[in-house]
Amino acid sequence: MILLIGCSLGLGVLLVAAPLLWPAAERSARAPGRVLSALRERMRQAGLDAVSIPVFAAASVVVGVAAAALVFVSVPVLALAIAAGATALAIPTIVIGWKARAQRRARRSLWPDLVDHLVSAVRSGMALPDGVAALAQSGPVPTRAAFAVFQSDYESSGNFGRSLDKLKDQLADPVADRILETLRMSRDVGGTELPIVLRSLASHLRLESAIRGEVEARQSWVMNAARLGSIAPWIVLALLSTRPEAAVAYNSPAGAALIVAGFLATVIAYRIMVSLARLPEERRWFR
DSSP states (O other), X not given: OHHHHHHHHHHHHHHHHHHHHSOHHHHHTTSHHHHHHHHHHHHHHTTOTTSXXXXXXXXXXXXXXXXXXXXXXXXXXXXXXXXXXXXXXXXXXXXXXXXXXHHHXXXXXXXXXXXXXXXXXXXXXXXXXXXXXXXXXXXXXXXXXXXXHHHHHHHHHOOHHHHHHHHHHHHOOHXXXXXXXXXXXXXXXXXXXXXXXXXXXXXXXXHHHHHHHHHHHHHHHHHHHHHHHHHHHHHHHHHHHTSHHHHHHHTSHHHHHHHHHHHHHHHHHHHHHHHHHSOOOOOOOOO
């Protein structure tokens, strides 16, 4: 009866926190096609666009099964092994998310310099497509490969709009989308204000990068506390489970229910801490 009341209470807390943990916009994006598209984009941002989705899924399953088997051999508690396998199953996705965010943070300081190169090319009288293509040689090193693809595609097709779309897919960054859409509008509409607009955009990007970096540095301790608070109880549980009498207790139905409830509580608490500590990522509106 106590277990039923506890589960009901936990379900109620989850339902109350659901609007904060999974906003309506994100729930509507849970369709399989959109989930796969979001995963491909995240892998592209992490520099793993050459890895296919089936290979990634197979690697995740292998990691999860291996972790579950290793934990079960070390600590003969079935529920704990299943929890370890479920956690390890998400490790490749988490690692890709970390790497994608690291790549975006690293590129955040490059976009103002890239815009400065564009301003110099436009002010020197260079045609806009040629100025964008020249970034394959003169732009920031991490972005040169993507602009080399743009240069090759534009030289073969002569279609500036299509080449920009391919470049946006290569860069897969919301800041790059803003820059490229500004160039597209200037190309389609015309005008002489492009250098002024680009210079203002570069100034805004530098200010945004500085503010975001300072806030992330101040909130990093919250993230570290969330990780430590999530891992510490499970280390204690693994150490307790090495004792034979504790392993027998945790293999009982009540022990398994306790581990499952603790696992769900850890996941929910970690998500809440992350949602409070992490700044929201800018979305790609110009796709």
